[in-house]
Amino acid sequence: MQPDVLSSTITTYNANCKNRVDPEFGRDQKTLVPLDTPPYYAVKLHPTMVNTQGGPRRNSRCQVVDPNGQPIPRLYSAGELGSFWGWMYNGGGNNAECLCTGQIAARNLVAMKPMA
Ligand SMILES: Cc1cc2nc3c(=O)[nH]c(=O)nc-3n(C[C@H](O)[C@H](O)[C@H](O)COP(=O)(O)OP(=O)(O)OC[C@H]3O[C@@H](n4cnc5c(N)ncnc54)[C@H](O)[C@@H]3O)c2cc1C
Numbered sequence: 001m002q003p004d005v006l007s008s009t010i011t012t013y014n015a016n017c018k019n020r021v022d023p024e025f026g027r028d029q030k031t032l033v034p035l036d037t038p039p040y041y042a043v044k045l046h047p048t049m050v051n052t053q054g055g056p057r058r059n060s061r062c063q064v065v066d067p068n069g070q071p072i073p074r075l076y077s078a079g080e081l082g083s084f085w086g087w088m089y090n091g092g093g094n095n096a097e098c099l100c101t102g103q104i105a106a107r108n109l110v111a112m113k114p115m116a
Pocket residue numbers: 050051078079080081091092093094095096098
C-alpha cells in the first residue's frame with residue numbers, strides 16, 4: 001500500500017462517517033462506521049470472479065426464454081448458463097443448480113416429440 005494514499009483515504013472516509021454521508025460511493029449511512037480503533041492491517045485486493053453467471057434466462061421448466069419471458073421453442077439450458085445466481089453469486093450454489101436444472105431440462109427435453 002502507498003502510506004500517503006492510505007492515510008488520506010482513511011481520513012476522508014472517517015470524515016464521511018462523521019458527516020453521515022458518503023459522497024464518494026453513496027454508501028448507506030448505516031454502514032458508515034469509522035476506522036478509529038487501531039491496529040489495522042491493509043492489503044491490496046484485486047477484483048476477481050471464478051464464475052461467469054448470467055447468460056440467457058430460463059424458466060422453471062429450464063426453457064430458455066426471450067426478453068419478453070416467452071419460451072424459445074425446443075431450447076433448454078442447465079447449469080451456469082442462465083444461472084439464477086446471475087444477479088448475485090451465492091458462493092457454493094452452482095453445483096446444486098447444475099444438478100437440478102440438468103435433471104429438469106433433460107426430463108422436459110426427452111419428453112418432446114421429435115420434429116417432423
Ligand atoms: C475455481 C472454481 C471453484 C468453484 N467452486 C464451486 C463450489 O465450491 N461450489 C459450487 O457449487 N460451484 C463452484 N464452482 C462453480 C461450478 O463449478 C460451475 O458453476 C459448474 O461447474 C458449471 O457447470 P456447467 O456444466 O454449467 O458449465 P461448465 O462446467 O463450464 O461446462 C460447459 C462445457 O461446455 C463446453 N463448451 C463450451 N463451449 C462449447 C461449444 N461451443 N461447443 C461444445 N462444448 C462447449 C465447455 O468446454 C465445458 O465442458 C466453482 C467454479 C470454479 C471455476
